[in-house]
Amino acid sequence: MRLQFTLVRSRTPARNPETLFQLIAAANHRVTILGADVSLQGSTPGTAPVVFQFLIQTDAGTPGTSPTTLTPQKNDRGYDETIQTTFSAFDGTGSPANPAGTTKIAEFSLHEQGLFPWRPPFPFVVKGGERIGLNYARASFVPVSVTLYCEE
């Protein structure tokens, strides 16, 4: 079943780098990540770009207080099967802590007024039970929008 979810984050950063969201594949149920659209809403042309990293993460970390779960959309809303994959948003409220894990699977830089349709040449496999997170790395935070495309 193909899914996409989308989020916008706009707040003062608590950490650098900072996890924006985490995808958790259900046990014995792999997920493939087909791509993502990432865009930023800064206003300063002369700033250095923001570094984004997809990481394999080994624990849940401590998400913020609201929202801590993301609801993906089924691409085919006629399907009535329950989505197995879960998503956790890190909104920076409360006392969040990034998940552990530093193994990178992709990295790119994006100017704060830019957009990037990230399309890997083959789907990234997330093993059953594995966690993948997207980190934002820059000291100053500008609003960011991410839409992730995946299939379970």
Next chain:
Amino acid sequence: MLFTATHVHVPNADPRTLLQIHAPQDEEIKILRGEITLQGSQPASTPILFDWVIQSTAGTATTLTPQKNDRGQDEEIKCKLWKDFTGEPSAGDTVWQGFIHQQGAWPWTPAFPLKVKGGERLGLRYRSGTFVAVSFTFYLAE
């Protein structure tokens, strides 16, 4: 089929619908890709938030006529398209969103064709406090 239009945005902090796709009953539509470009003039402005949302009502709008890719086919197009909204449709879940700079362009290429279920309405909205024109072309299959 494909369609293209230009919309001149009236500044408003609230989301405004640019386009609504209404799939015919029991027949899904696939949005294959699109192009969204803006015609602003301020380099230091913040990018504009666009989103695709499921809409439950029609709102108030005018008809947008799509073009068949193969104009030799004489089948009737079933999907309905709407533009130039003067009344906002009711919005539901968001299926995509992204920021585009007012001097920028987005060759919008979802990783898989986004489906609009039979009978469903999907709207493309944007919100900007400044006056800026936007052009869009979308490629659909029904």
